[in-house]
Amino acid sequence: MKFCSACGQPVSQRIPDGDHLPRYVCGACQTIHYENPRLIVGCVPEYDGKILLCKRAIEPRLGYWTLPAGFMENGESLQMAAARESMEEALATVEIGSLVAIVNVLHAHQVHVLFRARLLNPNVGAGPESLAVGLFEEHEIPWPDIAFRSVEFALRRYLEDRRNGRDGLHFHDLTPPPTA
Protein backbone atom coordinates (compact mmCIF):
# COMPACT_ATOMS: atom_id res chain seq x y z
CA MET A 1 0.00 0.00 0.00
CA LYS A 2 1.51 3.30 -1.13
CA PHE A 3 -1.47 5.64 -1.53
CA CYS A 4 -4.67 6.45 0.34
CA SER A 5 -7.72 4.79 -1.22
CA ALA A 6 -9.92 7.60 0.15
CA CYS A 7 -8.02 10.65 -1.18
CA GLY A 8 -5.15 9.39 -3.38
CA GLN A 9 -2.35 10.97 -1.35
CA PRO A 10 0.69 9.01 -0.03
CA VAL A 11 0.36 6.86 3.08
CA SER A 12 3.06 6.04 5.62
CA GLN A 13 3.31 3.44 8.35
CA ARG A 14 2.91 4.59 11.95
CA ILE A 15 1.23 3.50 15.16
CA PRO A 16 -2.00 5.54 15.52
CA ASP A 17 -2.90 7.05 18.92
CA GLY A 18 -4.43 4.39 21.14
CA ASP A 19 -3.25 1.56 18.88
CA HIS A 20 -0.32 -0.81 19.36
CA LEU A 21 0.54 -1.88 15.81
CA PRO A 22 1.86 0.09 12.81
CA ARG A 23 -0.87 0.89 10.24
CA TYR A 24 -0.88 2.65 6.91
CA VAL A 25 -2.09 6.18 7.67
CA CYS A 26 -2.78 8.91 5.12
CA GLY A 27 -0.63 12.01 5.56
CA ALA A 28 -3.36 14.20 4.03
CA CYS A 29 -6.77 12.99 5.27
CA GLN A 30 -5.49 10.90 8.24
CA THR A 31 -7.53 7.83 7.23
CA ILE A 32 -6.18 4.68 8.90
CA HIS A 33 -6.09 1.67 6.55
CA TYR A 34 -6.36 -1.59 8.47
CA GLU A 35 -5.24 -4.87 6.92
CA ASN A 36 -6.71 -8.10 8.27
CA PRO A 37 -6.56 -11.83 7.49
CA ARG A 38 -8.76 -13.10 4.67
CA LEU A 39 -11.01 -16.14 4.76
CA ILE A 40 -10.56 -18.96 2.27
CA VAL A 41 -13.60 -21.24 2.47
CA GLY A 42 -14.24 -24.63 0.95
CA CYS A 43 -15.56 -28.12 1.56
CA VAL A 44 -14.92 -31.85 1.23
CA PRO A 45 -17.76 -33.00 -1.06
CA GLU A 46 -18.53 -36.71 -0.75
CA TYR A 47 -20.67 -38.82 -3.06
CA ASP A 48 -21.10 -42.56 -2.62
CA GLY A 49 -17.97 -42.67 -0.48
CA LYS A 50 -15.86 -40.81 -3.05
CA ILE A 51 -14.28 -37.36 -2.61
CA LEU A 52 -14.55 -34.60 -5.19
CA LEU A 53 -11.22 -33.00 -6.11
CA CYS A 54 -10.37 -30.33 -8.69
CA LYS A 55 -7.17 -30.04 -10.74
CA ARG A 56 -6.13 -26.39 -10.66
CA ALA A 57 -6.11 -24.45 -13.94
CA ILE A 58 -4.61 -21.35 -12.29
CA GLU A 59 -1.61 -20.40 -10.22
CA PRO A 60 -0.60 -20.93 -7.52
CA ARG A 61 -0.10 -24.70 -7.81
CA LEU A 62 -1.43 -25.04 -11.35
CA GLY A 63 -1.90 -28.72 -12.24
CA TYR A 64 -2.17 -29.86 -8.63
CA TRP A 65 -5.33 -31.24 -7.02
CA THR A 66 -7.38 -29.41 -4.42
CA LEU A 67 -10.74 -29.25 -2.71
CA PRO A 68 -13.19 -26.65 -4.00
CA ALA A 69 -12.31 -23.51 -2.02
CA GLY A 70 -11.71 -19.81 -2.49
CA PHE A 71 -11.93 -16.32 -1.05
CA MET A 72 -15.13 -15.57 0.83
CA GLU A 73 -17.04 -12.63 -0.69
CA ASN A 74 -18.80 -9.77 1.09
CA GLY A 75 -22.48 -10.47 1.70
CA GLU A 76 -22.27 -14.24 1.96
CA SER A 77 -21.97 -16.68 4.86
CA LEU A 78 -19.16 -19.21 5.24
CA GLN A 79 -21.59 -21.90 4.11
CA MET A 80 -22.71 -19.91 1.07
CA ALA A 81 -19.07 -19.35 0.10
CA ALA A 82 -18.24 -23.06 0.32
CA ALA A 83 -21.26 -24.01 -1.80
CA ARG A 84 -20.52 -21.27 -4.36
CA GLU A 85 -16.91 -22.37 -4.75
CA SER A 86 -18.05 -25.96 -5.35
CA MET A 87 -20.36 -24.77 -8.12
CA GLU A 88 -17.74 -22.47 -9.68
CA GLU A 89 -14.82 -24.87 -9.62
CA ALA A 90 -16.56 -28.22 -10.14
CA LEU A 91 -20.12 -27.40 -11.30
CA ALA A 92 -21.07 -29.30 -8.14
CA THR A 93 -24.27 -28.95 -6.14
CA VAL A 94 -23.47 -29.59 -2.48
CA GLU A 95 -25.19 -29.53 0.87
CA ILE A 96 -22.82 -28.03 3.43
CA GLY A 97 -22.46 -29.93 6.71
CA SER A 98 -20.28 -29.56 9.79
CA LEU A 99 -16.84 -27.97 10.02
CA VAL A 100 -13.91 -30.34 9.63
CA ALA A 101 -10.88 -28.03 9.70
CA ILE A 102 -9.79 -24.48 10.44
CA VAL A 103 -6.22 -23.73 9.44
CA ASN A 104 -4.51 -20.50 10.49
CA VAL A 105 -2.05 -19.73 7.68
CA LEU A 106 -0.03 -17.25 9.68
CA HIS A 107 2.47 -16.05 7.04
CA ALA A 108 -0.18 -15.68 4.32
CA HIS A 109 -2.58 -13.71 6.53
CA GLN A 110 -5.33 -16.21 5.76
CA VAL A 111 -7.69 -18.49 7.66
CA HIS A 112 -8.75 -21.59 5.72
CA VAL A 113 -12.15 -22.98 6.70
CA LEU A 114 -13.25 -26.40 5.39
CA PHE A 115 -16.69 -27.96 5.83
CA ARG A 116 -17.94 -31.48 5.31
CA ALA A 117 -20.38 -31.60 2.38
CA ARG A 118 -22.70 -33.97 0.61
CA LEU A 119 -22.45 -33.88 -3.18
CA LEU A 120 -26.10 -34.12 -4.20
CA ASN A 121 -25.50 -35.76 -7.59
CA PRO A 122 -22.44 -36.95 -9.52
CA ASN A 123 -22.92 -34.48 -12.37
CA VAL A 124 -19.72 -32.51 -11.94
CA GLY A 125 -17.39 -30.86 -14.41
CA ALA A 126 -14.43 -28.52 -14.67
CA GLY A 127 -15.27 -24.87 -14.07
CA PRO A 128 -13.04 -22.13 -15.54
CA GLU A 129 -10.49 -22.42 -12.70
CA SER A 130 -10.18 -26.22 -13.04
CA LEU A 131 -8.43 -28.38 -15.66
CA ALA A 132 -10.35 -31.47 -14.54
CA VAL A 133 -12.46 -32.70 -11.67
CA GLY A 134 -12.80 -36.22 -10.32
CA LEU A 135 -14.42 -38.39 -7.68
CA PHE A 136 -11.76 -40.33 -5.76
CA GLU A 137 -11.97 -43.37 -3.55
CA GLU A 138 -9.77 -42.91 -0.48
CA HIS A 139 -6.99 -45.12 -1.90
CA GLU A 140 -7.04 -43.18 -5.19
CA ILE A 141 -6.35 -39.74 -3.69
CA PRO A 142 -3.17 -38.33 -5.32
CA TRP A 143 -1.47 -37.28 -2.07
CA PRO A 144 1.84 -36.15 -3.65
CA ASP A 145 -0.14 -33.91 -6.01
CA ILE A 146 -2.36 -32.19 -3.44
CA ALA A 147 -1.97 -28.45 -3.97
CA PHE A 148 -1.92 -27.04 -0.44
CA ARG A 149 -0.94 -28.19 3.06
CA SER A 150 -4.25 -26.94 4.48
CA VAL A 151 -6.16 -29.08 1.97
CA GLU A 152 -4.09 -32.15 2.81
CA PHE A 153 -4.70 -31.51 6.53
CA ALA A 154 -8.46 -31.22 6.04
CA LEU A 155 -8.64 -34.28 3.79
CA ARG A 156 -6.63 -36.48 6.18
CA ARG A 157 -8.69 -35.44 9.21
CA TYR A 158 -11.91 -35.94 7.22
CA LEU A 159 -10.94 -39.49 6.25
CA GLU A 160 -9.70 -40.39 9.75
CA ASP A 161 -12.95 -39.13 11.27
CA ARG A 162 -14.98 -41.03 8.69
CA ARG A 163 -13.17 -44.27 9.53
CA ASN A 164 -13.80 -43.66 13.23
CA GLY A 165 -17.42 -42.57 12.86
CA ARG A 166 -16.62 -39.12 14.24
CA ASP A 167 -17.41 -35.61 13.16
CA GLY A 168 -14.59 -33.58 14.67
CA LEU A 169 -13.37 -30.03 14.13
CA HIS A 170 -9.60 -29.87 13.77
CA PHE A 171 -7.37 -26.81 14.13
CA HIS A 172 -3.94 -26.36 12.65
CA ASP A 173 -1.44 -23.51 12.38
CA LEU A 174 0.79 -23.23 9.32
CA THR A 175 4.03 -21.27 9.06
CA PRO A 176 6.26 -21.11 5.97
CA PRO A 177 7.49 -24.54 4.81
CA PRO A 178 11.20 -25.25 5.33
CA THR A 179 13.25 -24.30 2.28
CA ALA A 180 15.68 -26.78 0.73
Added chain:
Amino acid sequence: MKFCSACGQPVSQRIPDGDHLPRYVCGACQTIHYENPRLIVGCVPEYDGKILLCKRAIEPRLGYWTLPAGFMENGESLQMAAARESMEEALATVEIGSLVAIVNVLHAHQVHVLFRARLLNPNVGAGPESLAVGLFEEHEIPWPDIAFRSVEFALRRYLEDRRNGRDGLHFHDLTPPPTA
Protein backbone atom coordinates in the same frame (compact mmCIF):
# COMPACT_ATOMS: atom_id res chain seq x y z
CA MET B 1 -12.63 3.27 -2.25
CA LYS B 2 -11.90 6.12 -4.67
CA PHE B 3 -8.18 5.80 -5.44
CA CYS B 4 -5.71 3.00 -6.16
CA SER B 5 -3.57 2.14 -3.13
CA ALA B 6 -0.78 0.98 -5.48
CA CYS B 7 -0.45 4.05 -7.72
CA GLY B 8 -2.79 6.75 -6.37
CA GLN B 9 -4.88 7.11 -9.54
CA PRO B 10 -8.73 6.86 -9.57
CA VAL B 11 -10.43 3.46 -9.42
CA SER B 12 -13.79 2.50 -10.90
CA GLN B 13 -16.06 -0.48 -10.37
CA ARG B 14 -16.20 -3.11 -13.10
CA ILE B 15 -16.28 -6.89 -13.48
CA PRO B 16 -12.75 -8.04 -14.35
CA ASP B 17 -12.25 -10.63 -17.11
CA GLY B 18 -12.94 -14.10 -15.77
CA ASP B 19 -14.66 -12.73 -12.66
CA HIS B 20 -18.37 -12.50 -11.88
CA LEU B 21 -18.58 -9.64 -9.37
CA PRO B 22 -17.81 -5.92 -9.70
CA ARG B 23 -14.44 -4.95 -8.18
CA TYR B 24 -12.61 -1.70 -7.77
CA VAL B 25 -10.09 -1.63 -10.63
CA CYS B 26 -7.42 1.02 -11.22
CA GLY B 27 -7.78 2.82 -14.55
CA ALA B 28 -4.04 3.46 -14.68
CA CYS B 29 -2.18 0.37 -13.40
CA GLN B 30 -5.12 -2.10 -13.69
CA THR B 31 -4.67 -3.39 -10.13
CA ILE B 32 -7.82 -5.16 -8.92
CA HIS B 33 -8.70 -4.32 -5.31
CA TYR B 34 -10.64 -7.15 -3.68
CA GLU B 35 -12.73 -6.53 -0.56
CA ASN B 36 -13.51 -9.47 1.70
CA PRO B 37 -15.24 -10.11 5.02
CA ARG B 38 -13.25 -9.42 8.17
CA LEU B 39 -12.93 -11.68 11.19
CA ILE B 40 -13.98 -10.50 14.64
CA VAL B 41 -12.65 -12.97 17.20
CA GLY B 42 -13.38 -13.31 20.90
CA CYS B 43 -14.18 -15.69 23.71
CA VAL B 44 -16.45 -16.45 26.67
CA PRO B 45 -14.02 -16.44 29.62
CA GLU B 46 -15.31 -18.39 32.62
CA TYR B 47 -13.93 -18.36 36.16
CA ASP B 48 -15.54 -20.27 39.02
CA GLY B 49 -18.78 -20.46 37.02
CA LYS B 50 -18.87 -16.73 36.34
CA ILE B 51 -18.58 -15.06 32.91
CA LEU B 52 -16.26 -12.15 32.19
CA LEU B 53 -17.93 -9.21 30.46
CA CYS B 54 -16.58 -5.79 29.47
CA LYS B 55 -18.48 -2.48 29.43
CA ARG B 56 -17.54 -0.72 26.21
CA ALA B 57 -15.67 2.59 26.43
CA ILE B 58 -15.86 3.13 22.66
CA GLU B 59 -18.45 3.32 19.92
CA PRO B 60 -20.31 1.48 18.60
CA ARG B 61 -22.49 0.61 21.61
CA LEU B 62 -20.54 2.64 24.16
CA GLY B 63 -21.71 1.78 27.69
CA TYR B 64 -23.08 -1.64 26.73
CA TRP B 65 -21.64 -4.96 27.87
CA THR B 66 -19.80 -7.36 25.60
CA LEU B 67 -17.46 -10.32 25.54
CA PRO B 68 -13.79 -9.59 24.85
CA ALA B 69 -13.54 -9.60 21.04
CA GLY B 70 -12.09 -7.60 18.19
CA PHE B 71 -10.59 -7.59 14.72
CA MET B 72 -8.13 -10.39 14.03
CA GLU B 73 -4.69 -9.08 13.07
CA ASN B 74 -2.34 -10.33 10.36
CA GLY B 75 0.16 -12.88 11.64
CA GLU B 76 -1.94 -14.33 14.42
CA SER B 77 -4.23 -17.36 14.71
CA LEU B 78 -7.88 -17.19 15.71
CA GLN B 79 -6.91 -18.45 19.15
CA MET B 80 -4.12 -15.88 19.53
CA ALA B 81 -6.56 -13.12 18.55
CA ALA B 82 -9.12 -14.22 21.14
CA ALA B 83 -6.51 -14.35 23.89
CA ARG B 84 -5.02 -10.98 22.89
CA GLU B 85 -8.42 -9.28 22.93
CA SER B 86 -9.07 -10.66 26.43
CA MET B 87 -5.80 -9.17 27.64
CA GLU B 88 -6.36 -5.83 25.91
CA GLU B 89 -9.97 -5.29 26.93
CA ALA B 90 -10.03 -6.94 30.36
CA LEU B 91 -6.36 -7.49 31.37
CA ALA B 92 -7.43 -11.12 31.46
CA THR B 93 -5.22 -14.18 31.02
CA VAL B 94 -7.25 -16.91 29.32
CA GLU B 95 -6.76 -20.39 27.98
CA ILE B 96 -8.71 -20.72 24.74
CA GLY B 97 -10.89 -23.82 24.36
CA SER B 98 -13.40 -25.05 21.79
CA LEU B 99 -15.49 -22.97 19.43
CA VAL B 100 -18.94 -22.05 20.68
CA ALA B 101 -20.32 -19.78 17.94
CA ILE B 102 -19.67 -18.58 14.41
CA VAL B 103 -21.94 -15.74 13.32
CA ASN B 104 -22.05 -14.58 9.71
CA VAL B 105 -22.90 -10.86 9.89
CA LEU B 106 -23.90 -10.55 6.26
CA HIS B 107 -24.60 -6.81 6.01
CA ALA B 108 -21.45 -5.82 7.95
CA HIS B 109 -19.15 -8.08 5.89
CA GLN B 110 -17.93 -9.71 9.07
CA VAL B 111 -17.65 -13.18 10.54
CA HIS B 112 -17.74 -13.28 14.35
CA VAL B 113 -15.92 -16.23 15.90
CA LEU B 114 -16.32 -16.97 19.62
CA PHE B 115 -14.40 -19.57 21.62
CA ARG B 116 -14.95 -21.03 25.05
CA ALA B 117 -12.18 -19.95 27.41
CA ARG B 118 -10.91 -20.54 30.92
CA LEU B 119 -9.99 -17.39 32.80
CA LEU B 120 -6.82 -18.45 34.60
CA ASN B 121 -7.15 -16.07 37.53
CA PRO B 122 -9.68 -13.46 38.67
CA ASN B 123 -7.26 -10.55 38.37
CA VAL B 124 -9.05 -8.61 35.65
CA GLY B 125 -9.44 -4.91 34.99
CA ALA B 126 -10.64 -2.40 32.44
CA GLY B 127 -8.32 -1.99 29.44
CA PRO B 128 -8.39 1.27 27.44
CA GLU B 129 -11.44 0.17 25.41
CA SER B 130 -13.47 -0.77 28.51
CA LEU B 131 -15.21 1.39 31.13
CA ALA B 132 -15.46 -1.56 33.52
CA VAL B 133 -15.18 -5.32 33.56
CA GLY B 134 -17.02 -7.81 35.72
CA LEU B 135 -17.51 -11.48 36.49
CA PHE B 136 -21.20 -12.36 36.25
CA GLU B 137 -23.17 -15.32 37.52
CA GLU B 138 -25.63 -16.50 34.88
CA HIS B 139 -28.58 -14.80 36.62
CA GLU B 140 -26.65 -11.53 36.84
CA ILE B 141 -25.96 -11.13 33.11
CA PRO B 142 -27.39 -7.77 31.95
CA TRP B 143 -29.22 -9.12 28.89
CA PRO B 144 -30.92 -5.84 27.90
CA ASP B 145 -27.51 -4.15 27.94
CA ILE B 146 -25.58 -6.64 25.85
CA ALA B 147 -23.90 -4.71 23.04
CA PHE B 148 -24.27 -6.99 20.02
CA ARG B 149 -26.64 -9.69 18.78
CA SER B 150 -23.72 -11.99 17.96
CA VAL B 151 -22.49 -11.71 21.55
CA GLU B 152 -25.94 -12.46 22.95
CA PHE B 153 -26.21 -15.48 20.61
CA ALA B 154 -22.82 -16.84 21.72
CA LEU B 155 -23.54 -16.24 25.42
CA ARG B 156 -26.95 -17.94 25.31
CA ARG B 157 -25.64 -20.97 23.43
CA TYR B 158 -22.67 -21.16 25.82
CA LEU B 159 -24.93 -21.17 28.88
CA GLU B 160 -27.39 -23.66 27.37
CA ASP B 161 -24.55 -26.02 26.48
CA ARG B 162 -23.07 -25.66 29.97
CA ARG B 163 -26.41 -26.58 31.58
CA ASN B 164 -26.67 -29.62 29.28
CA GLY B 165 -23.05 -30.72 29.66
CA ARG B 166 -22.43 -30.19 25.95
CA ASP B 167 -19.72 -28.49 23.97
CA GLY B 168 -21.47 -27.56 20.71
CA LEU B 169 -20.55 -25.26 17.85
CA HIS B 170 -23.46 -23.04 16.84
CA PHE B 171 -23.88 -21.13 13.58
CA HIS B 172 -26.05 -18.11 13.04
CA ASP B 173 -26.62 -15.63 10.20
CA LEU B 174 -27.42 -12.01 10.98
CA THR B 175 -29.05 -9.49 8.64
CA PRO B 176 -29.92 -5.88 9.53
CA PRO B 177 -32.30 -5.61 12.52
CA PRO B 178 -35.83 -4.43 11.77
CA THR B 179 -36.17 -0.67 12.09
CA ALA B 180 -38.95 0.84 14.20
